[in-house]
Amino acid sequence: EIVLTQSPATLSLSPGERATLSCRASQSISSNLAWYRQKPGQAPRLLIYDASNRATGIPARFSGSGSGTDFTLTISSLEPEDFAVYYCQQRSNWPGTFGQGTRLEIK
């Protein structure tokens, strides 16, 4: 089973700042990675799929990059609704494992 390790566990930033979240896979997963945002009390929402493609309705401030084992989610300018937990997920190997999450909190 592929293990995804997200860092940092918690990121403290202010609105308007740039956020950089990382996800590292235990083996190469090509570009088979997605990012989700989960706000408190809500279901996750798909942000990025196949490493760098924004899902429908996702604003341009969200971008994804990487391939192989190292991936990055960048939020160019944080909005209040972006303070939430972010998960990466791979679909390269069965089952489609998730990372443990990065909590983005207001500084």
Add this chain to the structure above:
Amino acid sequence: EVQLVQSGAEVIKPGESLKISCKGSGYSFTTYWIGWVRQMPGKGLEWMGIIYPGDSDTRYSPSFQGQVTISADKSISTVYLQWSSLKASDTAMYYCARARVPAAGSFFNYWGQGTLVTVSS
């Protein structure tokens, strides 16, 4: 509009059985895989398994194989997650989610609202 509507919260005693549901609408129900994801209190997301409602082809994560059963009734556009004997450690929020494209390995771009299952004596 694509929607997945899950059944309501449950409080169940240890050892009891349970079946929760997820009803899809707004799309061709038999074309897209639907998965189940567990989230234990204060924890992350765990991929449990998926089903193709068109022919009920089902695949489980090794961690959940034998622990739960996923099924579908395409006549009423509904998928199910069931347990035969619940444990306290099954207490969690359970989400159903639809694949983004008609492929087993697709990411999930539509999610249900979640069903909270509480197992307590």
